Amino acid sequence: MLMIALLLAVMVLVLRLFYLQIIKGQEFRRxxxxxxxxxxxxxxxxxFIYDRHGTLLVDNRPSFDLFVSLKDARPLAETLARLSPHTGLTVEDLTQRVQSVPRKSAFKPVLIERDIGRDALATVESHRYDLPGIDVQIRRLRNYIFPNFxxxxxxxxxxxxxxxxxxxxxxxxxxxxxxxxxxxxxxxxxxxxxxxxxxxxxxxxxxxxxxxxxxxxxxxxxxxxxTIDRALQEKAEELLTGEAGAVVAVDPQNGEILALASNPSFDQNDFVTGITTEKWRALIENPDRPLNNKAIQGEYPPASTYKIIASLAALQEKVITPEETIFCPGYHRFGNRTYRCWRRGGHGKVDLNQAIARSCDVYFYQVGQRLGIDRLAFYARSAGLGKRTGIALGHESRGLVPTAAWKKRKTGIAWQEGETLSVAIGQGFNLATPLQMAMFTAAVANDGKRYQPLLVKKIAKAGEQPSAARPPKLIGRLPVTDINLALVQKGMWEVVQGEKGTARIARLKQIDISGKTGTAQVVSLDKFEENEEAKDERRFKDHAWFIAYAPSEAPRIAIAIIVEHGEHGSSAAGPIAREMVRTYLGPEADAQVSARTEKPAPAEDASAAGGRGGHG
Amino acid sequence: MVDRRYFTYFDWGLLALTFLLGLVGLMTLYSAVMAGVPTPQKALFIKQLIWYGIGLAAMLVCLLFNYKLLERWGLVIYAICILMLVWVMFFGKYVGGSRRWLIMGPVSLQPSELVKIAVIIVLARYYAKYVSSRGFSLRDLQIPAVLTLIPFILILRQPDLGTAGLVVLIAATMTLFVKIEQRSLILLIGSAVVMIFPVWFFVLKDYQKQRILTLFNPEGDPLGTGYHIIQSKIAIGSGFLTGKGFLQGTQNALSFLPEQHTDFIFSVLAEEWGFVGAFILILAFLVFLFWSLNIAFGCRDPFGTILAVGITAMIAWQFVINIGMVMGLMPVVGVPLPFISYGGSSLLTTLICVGILMNISMRRFMFE
Incomplete structure (x- = not known):
């Protein structure tokens, strides 16, 4: 039976071979x-790429590329001479370009110039008969409609x-x-x-x-x-002009990213046809790292914005009560070291609300001491620090939540109690990205609900209606009770709206904003004072942080801002937050005025940012 | 002590057939790699020559011991081959999107080729032990099914659809040869037919279906396999009756053939030697296969018979599928043509198989 099967199979093969080679052989030979x-x-x-309202941001445009077929372009020198005036390139230039192509084939057209533009195309096309062998081919090029945006x-x-x-x-x-x-x-x-x-x-x-x-x-x-709002994104970039830094704005109700700006920026169109060496060098040699997306790649000590986390931890772990007051003489002694408050003269007696509003360091040194590093780390991680948020972008940084075990593993040296104090005010080994802080602020604003950052609203197949909007993804909750969260929210309201808040500069007339300033030290205070000249040098100045959400009673936007070397959270970053809120909530804010008449907004837009006083 | 009877009974005919096919293979390969523009790949030809040396040595080793040792060591050989497949899964080298190669210093090996022999040996071992005129029932077939499915799944995941399918075809041929109970056979075929529908409609994803459809209808993919098949058919057809002559194949020389030295090597031969040459090659394969079936039926030990049938099935399936594929009769799956296609692992496997056949052949009159 096997033999019969085999014979049959071979017969089929031979018949096929006969068909292909003998019957159809002539045709295949031809x-x-x-x-x-x-x-x-x-x-x-x-x-194409659109913003959340359907504004076109990126599309494709035709590029007209100029080619010459050597076998038709005869005599070559004469043709090139006639081509020269239409293209704005000299005859020598053209000749050199044709000659620079290695292994020329008479049949394969040689590329002379990419993307000659519509005007050049028009003149070349209209002189077709004088230009034998000159051909324009159309290619699609990526087009970033708003350069640098x-x-x-x-x-x-x-x-x-x-x-x-x-x-x-x-x-x-x-x-x-x-x-x-x-x-x-x-x-x-x-x-x-x-x-x-x-x-x-x-x-x-x-x-x-x-x-x-x-x-x-x-x-x-x-x-x-x-999910980006083009107007808001544009505003964010405008506000960052001249600075190095990042702004992230989120809708706290669902985690949608409304704006994600990093400055300095670059023109993406330069990359489409291959960036020139000079432009590339200029980009990578710029000390402000234009190619770096500071919103997700930049890691900074969260500074005093971290005090929100420390407050939540302290309340939830019951190491303080909201009523308890701590006396701030302007410094705190621990072991044989003195830890200073940013305000030399001290804050006097402060409770939690005032400690947040006035960003009292001494209060939080105490809090840190009572909590210990590992409990602080637990709440920092629960707030989303120390791990990637999972935004749909590459190169996201993790940030860092230091623990005793981490330090031992990394450096081999045991954790020093004093280091906990630095961590409690957001300095020390702490590192966070602006996006992480924005997502955390959104969670505080949204009664503790944490959403994954959402960047894509919907995706549509070409020529079809967009699929349903991507649903928000709830990834957890801040591990604190509603009462404790409300106490901290009150403190953040006090930062901007309160009499002694550190960010009164960020106030708007109609809308209540809640927030927290932060000033991240680039160089430690001691070193700073040793070298008086360094004070004025920009690269030694502190980074300015501000996190905020608004409107305070029903938040619709949460923001995190970092201005590198901006010195004070309030003066450098506060106004940016204010303008962002104004831009996003502006039109509706007017409508809300009547509803809020019983609570008139403070008229003065006083600045608390005189000298080093704005130190958050 | 070497028994003189070994020489008396040595299968000189099989050796001659092997050398004949090997020579045709080297000649065609020479044309396939040397006539190509822009760069002749002489190194490939040299490499294949070295592999021939290794393969012949392996063939010789296979003669030295009684093939019945394979029955005893079958499971160990099988286990080693499976381990190699698992190793490839984790540490194999990616080539063109699949992971099939094991790199060992200067040589790289495809364990999926060697595993074919291992499956043939373990199945022969199992069937020889329990063979009866009644045939195997479904319950008896559980163990062979597992022995086949393990390498099948591992090879499928590489992914290498051709070799994986080949393992199943070889196993199925051997199983049909040792007979299945009629009731079980009907049940098996029936359930397979019934299963196809839900799998097709509910399990497979669209792109998987697309890929399977393309296998049977290459014209549906005119830019990929469809193009290859058209070029292959042009190459074969243009050979006409007597061919264009050695090194004269234009389809081959101008690189219109895909993989002209591996899977599509038959097209090179048919283009250069025409119907006459291609027909002779097919005839040579037929003689070889009949010869090895003759060895199977001449052997009085069930293990030897089933082993020889398994080896014959392997070479026969590869031969039919490969030639059918390049002529546009069979789905385009990567199956090499034994003796002819470039590829060390494939050649080594084929020559080891020939060695085992010779071993069975020369010991057919001995009982130890």
Whole structure:
């Protein structure tokens, strides 16, 4: 039976061979002589990117590339001479470009100039008959409609490299293809890319297509609607102008990122055709790191904004009561060291509310001492510090929540009790990203509910209606009771709205804002005073933090701001928060005025930021 | 002590057939790698020559001991091969999106090739022990099914659909050879047919279905396999009756053939030697396969018979699938043509199989 099966199979094979070689042999011989079946590529259009309201942020534009076919452009010198005035390139330039191409083929057109623009295209097209062998080919180029806008967030694309080609998900791509390199362009690559198409064609001896045998149409990439509000993002970037820093704004009700700005920025369009060496060098040599997305990559000591976490921990662990007062003489002695309050003269007797409002360091030294490092670390982690938030962007930093065990493992040296005091006021080993602080602020504003940051609102297949909006993802709660949370919220309200708050500068007339200032030391205070000259040098100045949410009674926006070397949380970052709130809630804020007449807003927009007094 | 009878009974015919196929293979490979533009890949040819040396040595080793030792050591060989597959899963080298290769210094090996022999040995061992005229029941087939499915799943995950499918085809052929109870056979086929529908409609995802459909309908993928098949058919067809001559194949030389030195090598041969050459190669394979079936039926020990049938099944399936594939009759799965395709692991496996066949052949009159 095996033999019969085998014989049958072989008979089928021989018959097929006979059919292919003897019956159809002539036809196949002809096809093989011309070598005439080719594959042509059809690149898919990359998906567009919109903001939450459907404003187009990124699309594709046609690029007109100038080619010359050497076999048709005869005499070459004369043709180039005639081409020169249309393109603005000198004859020498053109000649040199043609000659610089290695291994020229008479059939394969040589690229002279990319992206010649519509005007040049028009004149070249109208002089077609004088320009034999000159050809313009159209290619799609990524177009970032608002240059520099949300550059870190949107990211950019570039030519695929060998490392990316080797990846499993890129098996469809080839050398020369474009791929997302940074930001949303990279993290949403799978949606934006689309699917390549192609044609199987028969060509004649000149390489011209005679017949299309098969076509597989390219499929466009999906359109992506981000949660970003374009106006707010633009405002954030405007407010950061001239500074190095970041602003993150979140909707506390669902974790949607409304703005995520980092400054200085860069023009993504420079990357589309390959960035020039000079521009690249300028970007990487800039000490303010324009290519760095400070909102998610920047790690800073959270400074006094951390006191919100310390307060929640202290209340929940019952190491203090809201009524208890602590006397602040301007310093705190612990062991054989003196820990200073930022306010030399001291705050006198302060309770929790005033400690938050006036950012009393001594109060929190006490709190830290009573809690111990490990309990502080527990609450910091529960607030989302020390781990990535999981935003849909690459290169996110973790930040750092120090513990005794961590220090022992890392340095081999045991934890010093005194270090707990520094941690309690957000200094020491503490590190957090602006996004982490924004998400934490959102959780405080939203009665302890923690959402994952959401960057993508919806995704639509090309030519189709967008899918339903992505649902918010609740990832946990702050481990504190509602009563304790309310006490801390009250303290944050006092920071901006209260008589002695550190951020009265951030007040608006119609809307109550709650917040907390912070001033992160770049150099320790001792060193600072040793070197008087260093004081004025920008790179030794402190970083300014501000976290805030508004309106205080029903929050719709939570914000975290860092201004590198901005010195004081209140003066440098406070006004930014105020303007962000005004921009986002502005139109409706007027309507709310009548509803709030029984509680008139303080008229004065007093600044508490004189001298070093704004130290949060 | 070497018994003189070994020489008397040595299967010179099988050796001659092996050398014939090997020579055709090297000649075709030479054309496939040397006629290509822009760069001839002479190194590949040299490498294949070295692999021939290693393979012949392995073949010789397979002659030295009585094949019945394989029955005793079957499970150990199987276990080693499975371990190698597991190792590949974690530490194998990625080539073109799949993980099949084990790198050992200068040589790289595909354990999935060797595992085919191991499956043949353990199945032969099991069936030889329990074979009866009644045939196997479903319950008896549980163990062989597990022995087949373990390597099947491991190879499928690499992913290497061709080799994984081959393992199942070899096992199925051996099982049918040792007979299944009629009732069980009907039940088995029936349930397989019934299972296909829910799996197709509920288990498989769209892209998986797409891939399977493309296997059977390459024209549905004109930019990928469809293009390869068209070029392969042009190459074969253009060979006409007598071919374009050695090193004269234009389809091959101009790199229109995909993988012309591995899976599509038959196209190179058919283009250069025409119908006559291709027909002779097919005939040579047929003679080889009949020869090895003859060895199977000449053996009086059930283990030897089943082992030889398994080896024949392996070479026969690869031969039919590969040639069917390049002529556009079979799904495009990566299955090499034994003796001819470039590839050390495949060649080594084939030559070890020939060694085992010779071993069975020359000991057919001895009872130890």
């Amino acid at each position: 096809l093989s002589l011309n070598n005439s079946i080719r594959l042509q590529n059809i690149d898919p259009p990359r998906g 949300a550059a870190h967030l949107l990211g950019y694309i570039g030519e695929i490299n060998t490392k990316e080609l080797a990846l499993h998900e890129n098996t469809d791509l080839r050398m020369g293809d474009q791929i997302g390199k940074f930001g949303v362009e990279k993290s949403l690559e799978q949606y934006l890319r689309g699917e390549r198409g192609g044609r199987q064609v028969e060509v004649n001896a000149n390489g011209q297509v005679v017949r299309v045998l098969h076509t597989v149409y390219a499929r466009s990439g999906h359109s992506v609607y981000l």
